[in-house]
Amino acid sequence: MSDRILGGLGLLLAIFFIWQATLIKESFISDPVGPKIFPIIIGVLFAVSSLAILFRPDEEPEWPEFSRLFEVGLTIAVMIAYAYALPTAGFVVSTAVAAAYLSWRLGTPPVKAVIAGVVIAIGIYVVFHLILGLSLARGPWGF
Amino acid sequence: MDTLSALANGFSIALTFQNLGLALIGCFLGTIIGALPGLGPSNGVAILIPLAFSLGLPATPALILLTSVYYGAMYGGRISSILLNIPGDEPALMTTLDGYPMAKKGMAGEALALSGIASFVGAFFATWGLVFLAPQLVKVALLFGPAEYFALFALAFATLGGIASRNQAKAALAAGLGLGIAMIGVDGQTGVPRFTFGEVHLYDGIDFLVAIVGLFALSEVFIFLEHRGTAKATGDASGIKLGRLTPPMSMIKQTAPTMARSTVLGFIAGVLPGAGASLGSFIAYSVEKRLVDKHGTFGTGDPRGVAAPEAGNNAAAGGALVPMLALGVPGSGTTAVLLAMLLALNITPGPLLFTNNPDVVWGLIAALFIGNLMLLVMNIPMVSLFVRVLLVPPRYLMPAVAMISFVGIYGISGSTFDLMVMVFFGVLGWVLRKLDVPLVPVILGVLLGNQMEANMRRAMTISDGDWSALFASPLSIGLWLFAFFGFILPIVAGRFFRSKLPRTDSEADPD
Numbered sequence: 001m002s003d004r005i006l007g008g009l010g011l012l013l014a015i016f017f018i019w020q021a022t023l024i025k026e027s028f029i030s031d032p033v034g035p036k037i038f039p040i041i042i043g044v045l046f047a048v049s050s051l052a053i054l055f056r057p058d059e060e061p062e063w064p065e066f067s068r069l070f071e072v073g074l075t076i077a078v079m080i081a082y083a084y085a086l087p088t089a090g091f092v093v094s095t096a097v098a099a100a101y102l103s104w105r106l107g108t109p110p111v112k113a114v115i116a117g118v119v120i121a122i123g124i125y126v127v128f129h130l131i132l133g134l135s136l137a138r139g140p141w142g143f
Numbered sequence: 144m145d146t147l148s149a150l151a152n153g154f155s156i157a158l159t160f161q162n163l164g165l166a167l168i169g170c171f172l173g174t175i176i177g178a179l180p181g182l183g184p185s186n187g188v189a190i191l192i193p194l195a196f197s198l199g200l201p202a203t204p205a206l207i208l209l210t211s212v213y214y215g216a217m218y219g220g221r222i223s224s225i226l227l228n229i230p231g232d233e234p235a236l237m238t239t240l241d242g243y244p245m246a247k248k249g250m251a252g253e254a255l256a257l258s259g260i261a262s263f264v265g266a267f268f269a270t271w272g273l274v275f276l277a278p279q280l281v282k283v284a285l286l287f288g289p290a291e292y293f294a295l296f297a298l299a300f301a302t303l304g305g306i307a308s309r310n311q312a313k314a315a316l317a318a319g320l321g322l323g324i325a326m327i328g329v330d331g332q333t334g335v336p337r338f339t340f341g342e343v344h345l346y347d348g349i350d351f352l353v354a355i356v357g358l359f360a361l362s363e364v365f366i367f368l369e370h371r372g373t374a375k376a377t378g379d380a381s382g383i384k385l386g387r388l389t390p391p392m393s394m395i396k397q398t399a400p401t402m403a404r405s406t407v408l409g410f411i412a413g414v415l416p417g418a419g420a421s422l423g424s425f426i427a428y429s430v431e432k433r434l435v436d437k438h439g440t441f442g443t444g445d446p447r448g449v450a451a452p453e454a455g456n457n458a459a460a461g462g463a464l465v466p467m468l469a470l471g472v473p474g475s476g477t478t479a480v481l482l483a484m485l486l487a488l489n490i491t492p493g494p495l496l497f498t499n500n501p502d503v504v505w506g507l508i509a510a511l512f513i514g515n516l517m518l519l520v521m522n523i524p525m526v527s528l529f530v531r532v533l534l535v536p537p538r539y540l541m542p543a544v545a546m547i548s549f550v551g552i553y554g555i556s557g558s559t560f561d562l563m564v565m566v567f568f569g570v571l572g573w574v575l576r577k578l579d580v581p582l583v584p585v586i587l588g589v590l591l592g593n594q595m596e597a598n599m600r601r602a603m604t605i606s607d608g609d610w611s612a613l614f615a616s617p618l619s620i621g622l623w624l625f626a627f628f629g630f631i632l633p634i635v636a637g638r639f640f641r642s643k644l645p646r647t648d649s650e651a652d653p654d
Contacts (some may be wrong), residue, residue: 002578006578010316017323020338023338025335026335027333027334028281031332032600033599033600033603033608035330035332035333035335035337037324038326038595039323039337042323044325045318045319045322046323047317048314048315048317049312049313051640052315053313056312058309058579060337061578064369068369071368072368075364075365075568076144076569079566079569083559083563083566084559086553086562094547098542098546099543099545099546100542100547102364102541103370103538103539103542104541105368106371106538106542108512109539110371116542120539120542121340122219123543124543124547124550127427128547128554132195134198134550135197135554135557136550136553136554137553137557139237
C-alpha cells in the first residue's frame with residue numbers, strides 16, 4: 001500500500017512539475033532547446049517510474065506504531081523551533097535545549113539528558129567557535 | 144614516467160605540516176565514524192563538508208581531510224563487525240560473517256590485525272591502480288564532447304539504478320527527484336527563473352550541501368529515534384578480550400592469495416559506475432567462498448573470510464575515486480558526497496582537473512598513500528583506543544551528530560531558511576529510506592542535474608536543434624548502449640544475482 005501511495009503521489013508531483021515547466025517564461029535570448037524541454041523530460045521520467053511503482057509495489061515496509069510516528073513529528077517540530085530560535089536565543093542556549101530533548105527522546109534519563117545537552121552545546125561551542133573560529137549564531141548574550 | 148614525476152610532485156604538496164596534520168585528523172575521525180554503527184562513510188563525510196567549507200580550507204587540504212575520513216571509515220567499519228557482530232557501516236557487513244565467529248573463538252585480536260592488514264593491502268594497491276588508471280581514463284575523456292558527456296551522465300544514473308538497487312523503478316524515481324530539485328532556480332543559460340514560485344530564496348536553487356546533510360545525516364537521527372529501545376545498534380564490547388594483536392605468519396601466508404584476488408575484484412567493482420565498496424566486499428567474499436572454501440569453514444571464523452571482504456571494500460574505495468576524479472561522475476554514495484565538496488569549492492572534476500589543477504589531484508593521491516600508512520598504525524597497535532569509542536551509546540552520539548549538522552549548514556549561510564530546507568530533506572530522507580528508495584541517485588541528480596542539462600543544450604546548439612546529434616559519435620553510441628544494458632540487464636538477469644545480496648534494514652545505497 002505504501003508503494004502505491006508513493007507511486008500515486010509521484011505521479012501527481014510529475015504532472016504538477018510538467019505543468020509548471022510549461023509555464024516557464026521564455027527569454028528573448030534562447031538556445032534551440034530552451035529552458036523547458038529538460039524539465040519536461042525529467043517530469044516524464046518521474047511519471048513513468050511512479051507508474052511502475054504504482055503497478056508493481058514492493059512488499060510493505062515496517063512502519064513504526066502511531067506513538068513513534070508522533071514522536072518523530074514532535075522531533076521535527078523541535079528542530080524547526082531550533083532553527084528559528086538560533087538567531088534570537090543564541091547558539092549555546094538553543095543547542096543545549098534541542099540536544100537535551102533529542103538525547104532524552106533517544107532514551108537517556110531526564111537529568112542525564114540535560115547534562116548531555118549542555119555538554120554537547122558547550123563542547124561544540126568550544127571546538128568549533130573558540131578553537132576553529134567558525135561563526136555560530138549569536139544571541140543576546142553573545143554566545 | 145610522467146605519472147611518477149607528477150606523483151613525486153604530489154608528495155611534496157602532501158608532506159607539509161598542515162596537510163599531514165589534516166590527514167592524521169581525517170584518518171582518526173574516519174576510523175571512529177566507520178566504527179560507530181549508524182555513522183558510515185557517506186554521512187560522516189557529509190557532516191564534515193560544510194564544516195571544512197566554512198572553515199575556509201583551500202581545495203587540496205579540504206580534499207585530503209575528507210578522503211582520509213573516507214579511507215578511514217573503510218578501516219573502522221570492521222571493528223564493530225568483528226567485536227559486536229554489528230557492521231559499523233554498510234561495506235563492513237560481510238566482515239561480520241567470519242569476523243564475529245573468530246572473536247567468539249577468542250581470536251578477536253588476530254581478526255582485527257588480519258583485517259587491518261587486508262585493508263592496508265586493498266587500499267595500497269587500489270591507490271596504485273588510481274595512479275595509473277585515472278590518467279588513462281582522462282585521455283579517453285578528453286575526446287568527449289557535450290553529447291558524450293550527456294550520455295555519460297545518463298550512464299551513471301542507469302548503472303547506479305540498475306546494478307546497485309533492488310528496485311529499478313525506485314532508483315529512476317530517485318534520480319528524477321534529484322534532477323527535478325536541481326532544476327529549481329534561475330536557468331543558467333537564459334536567466335529565467337524556474338520552479339521558484341516567486342520565493343527569492345529559491346532563485347539560487349537548492350544548495351546541494353544542505354540537501355546532502357539533510358538526506359544523509361539528519362535522516363539517520365530519525366531512524367534511531369524510531370528504533371529506540373530495540374536491539375538495533377546497541378552492543379556491548381566490554382566483555383570481549385582482544386588477545387594478541389599480531390596474526391601468526393602462517394595465517395598471513397594462508398590469506399595472501401585471498402587478499403590479492405579480493406583486491407583486484409574490489410578495485411574493479413569500485414571503478415565500475417554504480418557499484419561502491421559494499422558491492423566490492425560482497426563480490427570479494429562470495430568469489431573467495433566459491434574458490435577456496437573446500438571444507439565449509441567460511442562463516443565459522445575462517446581468516447580468509449575476514450581478509451576477503453576487507454581487502455575488497457578498501458580496494459573498491461580506492462577504485463571508486465577513479466571515475467569521480469577522472470570523469471566527474473561518482474559511482475558510489477561517498478564519492479558523490481566528495482564530488483559535492485569539489486563543486487562547493489568551484490572545482491569541476493573531470494579531465495580538466497588533471498590539467499588545470501594537477502596539484503589538487505596528485506597532492507590528494509600522495510596524501511592517500513600517507514594516510515593509508517597512518518591508518519595501518521592506528522588500526523593495529525592502537526585499535527583498543529577505538530574499541531573504547533564504541534562504548535559511547537547512540538543516545539548521546541546522535542544528538543551531537545544532529546547538532547553538528549546544524550552548525551555546519553548554519554556556518555555556510557547563517558540563514559534559517561537553509562536550516563528549514565535541511566530539516567525538510569532530513570524527513571524526506573527518512574521516508575525514502577523507509578520506502579527502500581535509494582538516496583544516492585537523488586544526490587547525484589542534485590549534483591549533476593545542471594551540468595547534464597547544460598551539456599545537452601550545448602550539444603543541441605552545436606547541431607542547431609538536431610536531436611540525433613546526441614547519438615552521432617561511436618563514443619556516445621557506446622556509452623548509450625552501456626547505459627541501456629546496465630539498466631536493463633539487471634532487471635532481466637539480475638533477479639538471480641540480487642536475491643543473494645544480503646538485505647539489510649534500510650539501506651538501498653552503495654557506500
